[in-house]
Amino acid sequence: MNHSEFINFTRQVLLSWTQAFDLAESARKMLDPRCTGDTNKAWAEGPFLTSPADFPEIVHSHPYVLRTSLYSSKAAELIMGRNPPKEENGGVKIPYQSYDPEVVIAHSMIILTYSALEEYEFSNISEAILSNVESFDNEKFNLRDFKDKGLERLKKGRAEYHFKQYKSQPVKTRICDWQKFNIAQLEDRMQKKYIELSDFRNKMAHTNSLNESKIKTAIEYYYFAYSISVRMAEIFADESGLPLLNDAKLFTEEDEKLIWDKVLFVSP
Incomplete structure (x- = not known):
């Protein structure tokens, strides 16, 4: 991606x-x-x-x-079942309280937005690992390995191993590995917000009930995910999105300076 x-x-x-x-x-x-x-x-x-x-x-x-x-x-x-018991008025009583549609929609928006941000990160990190694997991989091979598989195949195999390890880690651990892969790191405030987005999404995805997230929360979540992606694109030298960028702001200029340091997404 x-x-x-x-x-x-x-x-x-x-x-x-x-x-x-x-x-x-x-x-x-x-x-x-x-x-x-x-x-x-x-x-x-x-x-x-x-x-x-x-x-x-x-x-x-x-x-x-x-x-x-x-x-x-x-x-x-x-x-x-096919023939549930009917009430006196002829209707059928639903045994469960429906979730507020706003909560269901906001929940889905947040899950999809985070999944896309993570996929974008993984796509670029995978390429970076393959390009720089020789600089940090310490696996030793013998001459038969080179003869049977060749250098490029060995490099690809080790890159796949490191990428698998990378994907299995939480965000707060992953982003500390960027320097090892010769990638500039996100600024501290963006690292903290990315971790916050990840924690919020994970708890939403692994709880038995939907939290009370609203559309406002989902839009703010999108805003920060989008902002982090723009910085990632600069780090990854990915200019494909430049024609699509705009100067729209969700917060005032004064609030924008402070909002990154605030915890906006309270864990459900």
Whole structure:
């Protein structure tokens, strides 16, 4: 993965998942009895559904009903069986409380964003290890090894070994190895933030319940992952993403100076 591919993938994730949030939240408002009434604060700020110009406005005097998909029906059948007991009103009570769609979407955004950043790191480190393996590998070979496999094959094998070892380490250990591979290291504040992003993602991926992450958290997470990737691209001499860079900022200039040293992503 080069920097251009990283940027395009994570931007697609960011836009797709925030649009999915808008759709889910808009539908939730239409279904929620607490959101009835044209003066309800639910309709003061998006996301919400509205009518096109010159068409009658959507009526907010009552909540609406969702007709679920075949996929939801099959999921319910897998959970409750084909003929679950019915309530007095003829409906079927779902035995689980659904997660807030915002939490599910934010969780997915964070997992995918981190995976892309890690893949970008690994792609470039793999090349760096292969290029510099002779400078740090101490494995000894005999003449038969050179005769049977040749120098390039031996180098590739040792590079693959070191890369496998590298991938198995946590971020805080990996980034200390960059100098060994003749790669400049990330600045301290970026190292700390990368470790923070990694710890947050790992605990999200390995807990039995979703934490209460919101879309705001996921967007901030993307911002720092993107910023770290830009610095990585400079270190790796990867100019593929240069045409895609812009000067958009998530924080004010004053906050930007301080925000890197703050712990923003509290472990779930």
